[in-house]
Amino acid sequence: MKLTVNGITKQYKNKTAVDQISFQLTEGVTGLLGANGAGKTTLMRMASGILTPTSGSVDADGIPVDTEEYRALLGYLPQDFGYYPEFTAREFVQYIAALKGIEKKKAKKKTEEILELVGLSDVAGKRIRTFSGGMKQRVGIAQALVNDPKILILDEPTAGLDPKERVRFRNLIAEIGKDTIVLFSTHIVSDVERIASNLLMMREGKLIYEGAWNEQKGDLEKFYMEEFE
Amino acid sequence: MNNIGMLYGFELKKILKNRLTIVMLIITVFFILIEAVAPGMGNAAGVDPKSLDGRVIDDALLGELQAELVANGGAWNGDAGKYNGIAKWKRDVLESNEKVAEEYTAQQLYQAREENILSMMEENSLSDGEIAWWKNQMEGETPFTYYDYNGALILSQGLVGVLLCIMLLSALCLSTVFTVEHRQRTDQLVLSCKNGRGRTYFVKIAAGLSVVVACCLLATGLLALLTAVLYGLNGFNAVVQLEIPASPYAFTMGQFIAVQGVVMITAGILFAAFAMAVSELLKNSLAVMGIMVGLFIFGQLEIIPPKYLLLLKLRAMLPSNQVSVWSLMEYHLFNFGGHYCTGYLVSPITYLALSAALIALGGWVYNRFQVTGR
Numbered sequence: 001m002k003l004t005v006n007g008i009t010k011q012y013k014n015k016t017a018v019d020q021i022s023f024q025l026t027e028g029v030t031g032l033l034g035a036n037g038a039g040k041t042t043l044m045r046m047a048s049g050i051l052t053p054t055s056g057s058v059d060a061d062g063i064p065v066d067t068e069e070y071r072a073l074l075g076y077l078p079q080d081f082g083y084y085p086e087f088t089a090r091e092f093v094q095y096i097a098a099l100k101g102i103e104k105k106k107a108k109k110k111t112e113e114i115l116e117l118v119g120l121s122d123v124a125g126k127r128i129r130t131f132s133g134g135m136k137q138r139v140g141i142a143q144a145l146v147n148d149p150k151i152l153i154l155d156e157p158t159a160g161l162d163p164k165e166r167v168r169f170r171n172l173i174a175e176i177g178k179d180t181i182v183l184f185s186t187h188i189v190s191d192v193e194r195i196a197s198n199l200l201m202m203r204e205g206k207l208i209y210e211g212a213w214n215e216q217k218g219d220l221e222k223f224y225m226e227e228f229e
Numbered sequence: 230m231n232n233i234g235m236l237y238g239f240e241l242k243k244i245l246k247n248r249l250t251i252v253m254l255i256i257t258v259f260f261i262l263i264e265a266v267a268p269g270m271g272n273a274a275g276v277d278p279k280s281l282d283g284r285v286i287d288d289a290l291l292g293e294l295q296a297e298l299v300a301n302g303g304a305w306n307g308d309a310g311k312y313n314g315i316a317k318w319k320r321d322v323l324e325s326n327e328k329v330a331e332e333y334t335a336q337q338l339y340q341a342r343e344e345n346i347l348s349m350m351e352e353n354s355l356s357d358g359e360i361a362w363w364k365n366q367m368e369g370e371t372p373f374t375y376y377d378y379n380g381a382l383i384l385s386q387g388l389v390g391v392l393l394c395i396m397l398l399s400a401l402c403l404s405t406v407f408t409v410e411h412r413q414r415t416d417q418l419v420l421s422c423k424n425g426r427g428r429t430y431f432v433k434i435a436a437g438l439s440v441v442v443a444c445c446l447l448a449t450g451l452l453a454l455l456t457a458v459l460y461g462l463n464g465f466n467a468v469v470q471l472e473i474p475a476s477p478y479a480f481t482m483g484q485f486i487a488v489q490g491v492v493m494i495t496a497g498i499l500f501a502a503f504a505m506a507v508s509e510l511l512k513n514s515l516a517v518m519g520i521m522v523g524l525f526i527f528g529q530l531e532i533i534p535p536k537y538l539l540l541l542k543l544r545a546m547l548p549s550n551q552v553s554v555w556s557l558m559e560y561h562l563f564n565f566g567g568h569y570c571t572g573y574l575v576s577p578i579t580y581l582a583l584s585a586a587l588i589a590l591g592g593w594v595y596n597r598f599q600v601t602g603r
Contacts, residue, residue: 012601045417045600048417048421049420049421050416050417050420050421050599050600051599051600051601052599068423068424068426068427071421071422071423071425072423074421076417076418076421078414078417078418080414081414081415081417081418082410082412082413082414082415082418083413083415084243084413084415086242086243086246086247087242087243091239091242094235094239095236095239096418096422097232098232098233098235098236098239098424099236099418099419099422099423099424099425099429100422100423100424101232101422101423101424102232103232104232104234104235107232107235143418147423
């Protein structure tokens with residue numbers, strides 16, 4: 001599968017949040033780096049179909065982003081997502097499974113599997129409002145994975161996770177990235193270095209770097225710091 | 230389709246687990262208890278209100294009333310209390326407490342009633358065609374037959390309270406169905422899912438409408454049950470003119486309650502559709518609550534001069550007025566190419582048409598919503 005972002009722009013009244021960005025992604029993990037306000041979240045929202053670009057297009061093997069067919073392929077974890085405080089973790093993931101069109105029996109089975117995967121099985125019956133920040137983040141990750149997405153978009157997925165959880169989650173992304181297109185944004189350069197086979201770097205709405213990063217190119221963190229000074 | 234049922238179940242759960250919904254349901258039950266119990270307080274003991282059931286209101290019955298009036302000097306105690314309903318009817322026809330003790334033949338009372346109705350129709354600027362239509366409806370309706378209709382009346386009046394509760398339930402609980410998704414930032418999760426746009430909107434609407442219709446039915450059922458236990462469900466075959474003599478409608482109390490039921494359920498659908506769709510349009514549930522309460526207050530105001538016929542008709546069509554017993558005194562008709570209809574037919578159809586339009590508008594806005602800012 002190929003995710004194609006073609007000349008995408010998002011223009012607000014007097015600000016261009018994303019400016020003429022184009023790239024293509026295939027199976028594997030792509031890290032998206034950029035300072036606050038660089039346009040990462042806007043780009044990810046457009047790639048998730050919840051924000052319409054001013055110009056340009058996004059498609060997956062020719063399937064346009066604004067279609068049900070595209071959304072059926074998608075798993076999305078927003079940066080600052082909400083939850084239903086009255087729902088338990090199990091209910092929340094099952095609800096998202098229903099939204100994703102998964103048949104009832106399968107949704108229940110998949111929910112249990114995914115909660116096990118993110119280490120929330122023992123608290124699946126507890127209300128989300130009683131959870132810590134890290135546990136809520138894991139619920140968010142679970143909902144993004146419940147439909148076995150072919151395209152996984154994760155906006156700062158490791159934010160709020162403790163170091164142990166971060167490593168565990170990083171490994172999970174690497175595993176999923178073997179047969180899924182994963183685009184994840186982060187501020188943590190080491191996360192990208194460890195698992196991303198491909199790198200996108202944004203500054204002021206523009207793509208300033210695209211491609212793989214290897215040791216011959218030098219220290220990624222140093223490059224990143226220089227670019228955003 | 231199976232997952233749509235699952236989605237519907239979750240949307241229903243979201244509404245029913247909302248604390249405001251639980252509070253409103255408790256208030257509704259409490260309100261119904263008051264509506265059912267309060268009318269029975271202070272009723273005269275030892276009176277068999279059904280003893281005159283089936284008697285035609287004619288000179289003979291009015292003569293018995295007159296004899297009791299003379300003997301008891303207008304006090305209605307003990308067995309004489311059975312004439313209370315007839316005396317009330319006579320007072321309402323004559324629109325005077327003092328005249329009740331005076332002697333009138335049945336013919337004179339029916340004549341006075343008809344003159345009163347025609348005079349009010351003229352005051353309300355009814356056209357000749359409307360008056361002719363009403364005269365045709367009223368043809369051969371007298372003499373009236375008396376039945377004790379206390380149970381039916383309590384049920385009928387209680388439905389106004391039920392409607393008020395349904396309006397509050399819609400305004401407080403359903404106006405947040407969409408706005409809470411934006412406020413809690415769950416909208417971005419929902420909209421990125423396969424069924425997030427389109428289907429989910431209609432499932433949410435269906436869940437909201439189901440809650441309102443179920444509440445209408447359950448609240449009416451509870452009121453009917455309490456009324457039956459406390460007073461007996463009597464008087465369904467009594468004509469509405471026993472309670473509202475100036476009404477030209479050819480309804481029995483039972484038929485009127487059925488009409489109220491239809492008006493109430495369709496009004497409930499309109500409340501729910503309005504609360505959900507307009508809150509999505511404005512992205513503000515407080516504004517929706519304000520508009521709904523404002524419309525309710527407008528419906529209670531008596532400040533519209535008779536020359537503003539359209540405004541008067543619109544006010545009469547507001548659900549709180551249309552379901553009230555006093556709507557039986559609404560003389561204005563709707564003229565569709567020479568065919569006249571009453572508000573009882575036009576209002577439910579209008580409520581459903583408006584609901585459909587609001588739902589379509591809300592859907593249009595929902596499907597175009599963009600997640601920005603934050």
